[in-house]
Amino acid sequence: MKGFVHDLRYAMRQLRRSSGFTAIAVLTLMSGIGANTAIFSVVNAVLLKPLPYKDSSRLVVVWQQNPHRGWFENEVSGANFLDWQKQNHVFTGMAAFESLFLNLTGHSPPQEIAGERVSANFFSLLGIKPLRGRLFLPEEESQDRAAAIVSYSLWQQHYGGDPALVGRQIFLNGKSYPLIGILPPGISDDYLGIEAQQSQVWISGIEPFAEGREFHEYHAIARLRPDVTLTQAQAEMNTMAARIEQQYPESRGWGVALVRMHDQVVEYFRPALLLLLGAVGTVLLIACANVANLLLVRGASRRKEFAIRTAVGACRWQIIRQLLVESLLLSLAGGAMGLGFGAWGSQILVRLSPTAQQTTAGAISTPLGLNGLVLLFTFMVAVATAIVFGLAPAMSASKPHLNHALNESGRSFSASLQRRNLRSALVICEFALALSLLLSAALMIKALAHLHRTAIGFNPNNVLSVKIPLEGSQYQDPGRQIEFFRQFLNRIEALPGVESATVSRGVPMNGWAGWNFVTADNSHPAAGDVPDANYVVVAPHYFRTLQVPLRKGRIFTESDSKAAEPVAIVSESLALRYWPGQDPIGKRLKVSSDAKDKTQPWLTVVGVAGNVRTQGQYAPFIPEIYVPYTQYPWVLSPRNVLVRSRGDPLALVPAIQREVAALDKDVPVSALATMDEIVSGPVQQGRTIMWLLGGFAALALLLAAVGIYSVISYAVSQRTHEIGVRIALGADRDAITGLVLRHGISLSLLGVAAGWLGALGIARLFAALPFQIRWLLLFDVRPADPLMFACVSAVLATVAVLACFIPARRAARVDPIRALRYE
Amino acid sequence: MTDLGQSLIEIEDLTKVFYTDEVETHALSGVHLGIRKGEYVAISGPSGCGKSTLLSILGLLDTPTGGKYLLNGEPVESLDFAARSRIRNREIGFIFQSFNLIGDLTVYENVELPLTYRQRMPSAERKKRVMESLERVSMAHRVRHYPSQLSGGQQQRVAVARALAGHPSILLADEPTGNLDSHNGEAVMELLRDLHREGATICMVTHDPRFVKQAEREIHLFDGKVVAEEELRKLMQETQA
Structure with missing residues (x-):
């Protein structure tokens, strides 16, 4: 214990003395530990905490x-x-x-x-x-x-x-x-x-x-x-x-x-959170490799100190312990700062993800932030980190070649070879890990790009959606509802800046209401095989407001009243599936699983509308049946009013609230949102993960770049004499620059090659995920996408070249006379 | 190696001044010097007299502050770094006191090193030259060894082979026996004598009187100036007094 206290005191003095090194190491560790703390605080709140019910596991x-x-x-x-x-x-x-x-x-x-x-x-x-x-x-x-x-x-x-x-x-x-x-x-x-x-x-x-x-x-x-x-x-x-x-x-x-x-x-959040946990774990490993590299360099400059300690009787374990205490201090300092960074990061995380915010603030009922488990996690991570980054340098430094170290005036090729190989191996690992992380982020970015390019079947720009629920005894009579919306939509369409307005049962992208139906051509399908479609009740201007194209026939009009023949508009996908090669106009269908159902009338198809992605960008087009609200007012729930404006749709909100109140002061207006917001809802989690993964990948890239820079810089300083010899033998600046760049590039390429193995493992991991989860994370992007592999490798190699360029230029400017005297 | 008698190096009024803060140090002050092809010249003088500075300028590792330097009749005193590198690689072979072999490279690779900086030299030609050079210094049997596996004398012989491999116009040797025991030192000097007999031009910096006498010509430096032997002796006595 006494020895430990002594080591602790000495370590503090050492770290205080090397303030630059300490600052860089602590900041590096802070980024790694902080990212882990932030993600773990979410994992803790979402995945680990039991639900707030009695014996919830049952x-x-x-x-x-x-x-x-x-x-x-x-x-x-x-x-x-x-x-x-x-x-x-x-x-x-x-x-x-x-x-x-x-x-x-x-x-x-x-x-x-x-x-x-x-x-x-x-x-x-x-x-x-x-x-x-x-x-x-x-x-x-x-x-x-x-x-x-x-x-x-x-x-x-x-x-x-x-x-x-x-x-x-x-x-x-x-x-x-x-x-x-x-x-x-x-x-x-x-x-x-x-x-x-x-x-x-x-x-x-x-x-x-x-x-x-x-x-x-x-x-x-x-x-x-x-x-x-x-x-x-x-x-x-x-x-x-x-x-x-x-x-x-x-x-x-x-x-x-x-x-x-x-x-x-947690099923929706688990894969994303585990992915992020893996990502921050990778960042931490890269940070560890960086700090280990710094410690190796520092250990090399302290060889004489360790040799003296050994010469006066210190055993190897005592030197390792002293160095591990220094590592532990660094790690705990990084962990303490990481806690603050993590607390701040977890709040950012919640702000980035409305879904997570809703979950963590409400359903999961555990507020994000620092609690006992998060503190314990951070402490354990800090201790483990200290061992991971401190052990190899400590082992290396604790084995001094006494004669060399005590008598040398400087360089010793063979003595430093082992340490150099270790440093190179660490940089290779950093690049391999960074590649895996970059690849994951790149796949997510590609998936989101694909999602954004996915045709949704309507134009969400400049469309406002509000809910206007008509409940209560005064609206029991469906005719009152029809009258309310007829008047309301007329008033809204008369407002300046409004192109068109409609009411509908629900909005696209926000789920569906599947109902069975039968067609007159196949009125008795086998039980269990009754077709179903999304049942959409709309006002006449629905198609104009959402700009859903009409492929055939006509849209609804005011004359499609209760007294008129019941009509329907079907989507292209429905027409193609149930009347392939036939003209769907004039065909008849019944919204029931039984053709003999007297409560439901036969509907005549009067139009075919373009397909709309009702269940979000991730889902395929599904068949749709549109019916006029004037014929089915009692089905019109929830009642969403959609308004297409010429400018900012949110600017219409006060006017809409005024018009509702003018018709009935007891009717609330709720769920205000633009269709752009609603459309981006399903991809929100993907976008959040993409931003986070992208951020962590950028951090990993930065750390890897710093890692290779420090290794190459140190190598240049160690090879100053060799560079002088080469210049004396006729090497020009290009040759020296090339020599250093080749060293850096070869390390990075080895890292990329190792990273490819890791990336293939990640691709397999993605491929092994259940389809729904893989679809949610990667959409239609193949996990083993050779183009992405190539792009990410090119990015890493470019970063390596840039990181090595400064030490390479420094090497090229070495004064050969000084270098040949360099000891 | 060269045609004896032609002028290889001509130096006129060469000066080198080092500036450190407010101090000017005149390392060389108006040096005149000529070396003919095939000549064996020894440069001697007390410590700090400018021997190494002169050798660095001769080897194009450094540039003079003033004066003229003709190498093979071409002025080289104001060439840029790349041109000096090219000439150094082709015309000059260095032999250093501390051998300066690269520890990570084998004997073969060390000797090959200057040839790797030459564009378009076929690898067969490179190999031939490396092996010839190593055989010339009797080290061909150690091609796969690393410098740390060789004795000091062997390392210096490899360094000589490296200097020879590029077929330079002149070998510049800076205290080549300084890090060797007397036996190995004598062996290296014997090697240099043999090379000279075969036609090599050698310019050697040394303060060992035994080896100075082996050269055809002695150049004495004192306080950055070339002086006659008698004058050097006199100046040395005055300094000691």
């Missing part, structure tokens, strides 16, 4: 899946849910819920809030206890006895924390609900995973219906019995699904998938 999300049709996580049918609930032996409970948006009125200006209609046992299944009041009772399962529970934030923000709120009535969509409870802070809708919408209110009365197994409308969660594993539960659910499939033909092809709730919540 919670599962229940999905229906239809692999035959490529659907793997589908909502469940109410009838199936009821069967599972009754027949299963593997869950202590199952609960269903559906997401919805609700107009909150009666207390202050109308507000649309996210909410859920849930089973009465929903909160007890999650293990949540109310902060005030109580949870739902079984008898509140029926719609006529439905009650409401609000979130802590709604209670605070909307009701000012009113202590007497429980027991009052709240008005949602014009209906009154008794408010029976308030949830504690930090409870959110994690269980929805990426679709978490920060629900503010939960109402009971879900009443899953026992008819119509083809309607998949509910989310379901369950809690595993303590003695049952996920595999056992899955096996029983498979058995039940098979039985239901046999009993009900419309359930043909439908199975059940159980996913642990935590896996469900």
Whole structure:
């Protein structure tokens, strides 16, 4: 211990004395450790922290899946849910819920809030206890006895924390609900995973219906019995699904998938975060290699000191320990600064990624930043880093050739050979690692470029999207809704700067509402093979507003009223799939899985519209059926108003709010966004990862450049005498410059070659990812893209040449007379 | 190697001044000197008299502050770095006191080194010259050895081979026995004598009187000037007094 304290004191003195070296080493380590801290703080918040529910590891999300049709996580049918609930032996409970948006009125200006209609046992299944009041009772399962529970934030923000709120009535969509409870802070809708919408209110009365197994409308969660594993539960659910499939033909092809709730919540973020964790780990390794190189150089200049220590009796371990203490001090200083850098970086990270922000601020419910685990991680990384970068130089320096070191007046070719090889090997490793990182970033950049070039089927520029929910008893009559929007759209289109306006059920890129349909040509498809399409309810100017091209026929007009013949416009992909080689105009289809369904009319196709990428840039074109809202006003939910402007669409917001209020002061305007923002939403995560990977790759490149610069610079200083000899023998400046550049380039090329092996490994890793995740990260870009390999290698080689150019020029200017005297 | 009697080096009124801060040091002051092809010249004088500076200028490692320097009849005192490098490579062979072999290169590669700086020399020709030079100094059997595996005398013989490989007009030797014991020193001097007998032009800086006497001609330097032997003796006595 005494020896350690002595080493510590001496190390501090040494580092203080070499302030330049210390500063460079600490800054290098700070960048590496800080990047790791930043990413780990997100990994900790998103991947490692358990969900804020009781015994959350036993919670599962229940999905229906239809692999035959490529659907793997589908909502469940109410009838199936009821069967599972009754027949299963593997869950202590199952609960269903559906997401919805609700107009909150009666207390202050109308507000649309996210909410859920849930089973009465929903909160007890999650293990949540109310902060005030109580949870739902079984008898509140029926719609006529439905009650409401609000979130802590709604209670605070909307009701000012009113202590007497429980027991009052709240008005949602014009209906009154008794408010029976308030949830504690930090409870959110994690269980929805990426679709978490920060629900503010939960109402009971879900009443899953026992008819119509083809309607998949509910989310379901369950809690595993303590003695049952996920595999056992899955096996029983498979058995039940098979039985239901046999009993009900419309359930043909439908199975059940159980996913642990935590896996469900993080499945979207896990690959990206692990990728980033790998990236920052690579940056740290490069930083370690750089500092190890600095230590090797420093060790060379301290050979005499170590020889003297050895001569007076120090054993090898004592010298290694002394050097490791110095490394540890450097690393801890780098780690301390890295903590600050990491805390700042994690905040930047959240700002870069709205999705992560939403998740980390809400669903995951663990704020980013420094906590015990992050501090421990940083400390462990710092200690491990010290060993990684300090051990090899310490081993090398602890073996001095006593005679040489004590008697030499300078150079010793053979003694330095081992250290030089080690330095070269470190630079080669740095380049190999940097290449792997650069390649990953380059692949992401290429993927994003491909995504941006992907035709989405409409023009999102200068289009504003707002939600105008019409709820409540005054809009129960669909005719009132039609009248509202007819007047509203006329008013909006009369505003200066507006080109056109429309209302629609949802907006492109923001999901889809798949409905089954049959065509008159094939009115009885086999059960399980009933076609489906995205069902879009629109106003006449929808196609003009979004600039979706009309390929054939006509668009809707005001004359397509309820009294007129029911009509539809279909997308090119639908027409091609179901009427190949035929004219789709005049064809008939019914939005139902049963041609005999009397509740649904036959629709006549009056037009064919261009394909629109409804599910985002990552997804293919899917068939679409457009119907006029004047014929289906009751299906028009959510109601999105789209306005194409001549200038900045956001400038229209006040006017739109004024026009809504003029028609009905109780109707809220919500979800304001430009279509450009909505279009960029699906690629947001990819863009964030690209920026981060790009940043880390740039940092890696910088560190590798500094690494090769320092190695070549040091080599030039060590070879000054040799350079003098070469000049004496007739080498001109070009020859000397070439000599040094060749050294640097050969190191970098060896690094690139080694990096290719690593990059091939990364390509294999990408290729081995599940298709959906690979598609999300790389889109259609091949992981082993030879052009990218070549480009990235060229970038690295160029950086190496530039980094070596300064020492090469210095070498070329060596004065041969001084060099020949150089000792 | 050369035609005996023709003038190889002509130096007139050569000066070299070093400037350090406010101090001017006159290393050479008006040196006149001529060396004929095939001649064996020894430059001697006390420490700091300018021997090494003169040799550096003769070897085009340094440029004079003033005066004229003709090499093979061509003025070379104001050539740029690249031209001096080219002439140095083709016309001058250096033999240093501390051998100056490159530790990372084998004996063969060390001898080959000056030839690698020549454009368009076929590798067969290069190999032939290297082997001839090594055989000339009896070191052909050590081609794959590294300098650290050789004795001092062997290293200096390799250095001589390197100087010979380029077929230079003149060999400039700077205290070639300074780092050798008497036995090895004598062997190297014997080698230089043999080379001279074969026609080589040699200009050697040494302060060892035994080896000075082996040269055909002695040039004595004192305080940067060429002086006669008697004058040198007198000046040395005055200095010592």
